[in-house]
């Protein structure tokens with residue numbers, strides 16, 4: 001299977017450790033000398049840059065959190081003067097201020113490089129047409145994919161999100177071969193395409209790179225079947241670089257972390273202790289090549305696990321599990337931990353409902369309540385009440401079995417749940433209004 005950069009993507013573990021160690025030592029020195037906040041945090045625990053000699057010393061470093069980014073808004077954690085920064089991106093936090101990240105020219109080159117690796121994982125080459133329906137702007141999705149696609153010499157179709165009918169017509173007329181968007185938007189595109197009476201065979205699509213939000217394996221099968229493509233999961237976050245932190249290959253068995261740039265660790269989110277390979281916990285990244293905005297031991301809040309076995313694709317980069325939720329978007333309903341993605345997996349087992357849903361969490365008296373709103377398919381919508389009640393009951397029982405809590409199921413008319421062009425808003429939590 002093709003790799004974009006065989007030297008780094010197929011390196012032996014010993015070689016990788018050497019590369020990472022050298023780069024980590026450099027990064028620690030740079031942040032200590034250039035970023036007062038890192039220097040202060042290290043001094044507070046009596047750590048000198050010289051104490052970090054290799055990646056074996058990584059866990060001596062303090063963590064960086066989203067709060068650190070907010071406290072240093074907007075440019076306080078930049079390690080280069082602004083005259084060397086050629087781009088900023090920003091990500092809207094769920095609470096408080098947005099966070100701002102920056103890139104030097106070299107950072108943009110490394111970013112294009114990791115995206116080139118990602119797109120190559122999806123089978124892209126210079127003959128591909130990359131239909132880039134991630135949103136252009138502050139969001140890292142579109143511009144990240146854009147320059148990586150150009151780097152491999154593919155033709156970029158910079159359509160951005162929205163105007164869904166025009167997306168379909170453009171895919172058809174321009175011969176798009178690779179679709180890049182959020183998985184929820186892919187589902188919406190499929191729906192509109194079917195409404196327009198366009199068959200998947202009329203498009204040239206071969207694969208898609210979907211990410212920026214959690215999605216289930218059932219959702220993947222749905223996209224793959226209805227578009228007739230290979231759908232791969234791509235992961236990243238603005239704080240680390242944007243998309244291009246890790247990507248599945250066509251084996252679809254974990255996402256290869258581009259670890260010559262970003263060193264992953266898994267920690268217990270409660271104790272902060274590093275967990276051994278295979279164990280599930282919060283994934284933490286240290287960037288070791290970034291110039292403008294390096295981060296050391298950044299706590300992502302995303303739940304994953306690491307697998308160091310060699311992949312059959314030939315890449316040796318460690319694989320992380322698909323991210324099924326964040327430790328902080330985890331809902332606690334009547335004391336039970338619930339991930340929205342678990343509910344999604346249950347809903348997608350039922351062919352009578354469409355993959356569009358919303359979770360309404362509320363508190364009635366002292367008791368938490370969970371309502372699952374899910375759209376009926378047009379076929380079910382025209383059925384009898386008895387039939388609808390039967391489906392509601394079956395979904396409720398299945399959710400009770402999987403989650404261990406009871407939920408109220410509300411079947412809503414087709415097309416009533418708001419469609420997203422970016423990340424879907426799945427949860428409305430009325431208990432803690434932000």
Ligand code: DLL
Pocket residue numbers: 091134140141142210211212213214215233234235236237238239242243244300302322323324325326
């Ligand atoms: O979402 C970067 C990105 C753009 C990734 C396009 C992939 C494709 P942020 O807006 O900063 O950056 O959001 C980052 O989104 O911490 C995860 O919780 C979630 N996320 C990103 N990719 C995935 C994925 C971009 N493949 C946050 N699966 C991360 C699950 C994902 N969650």
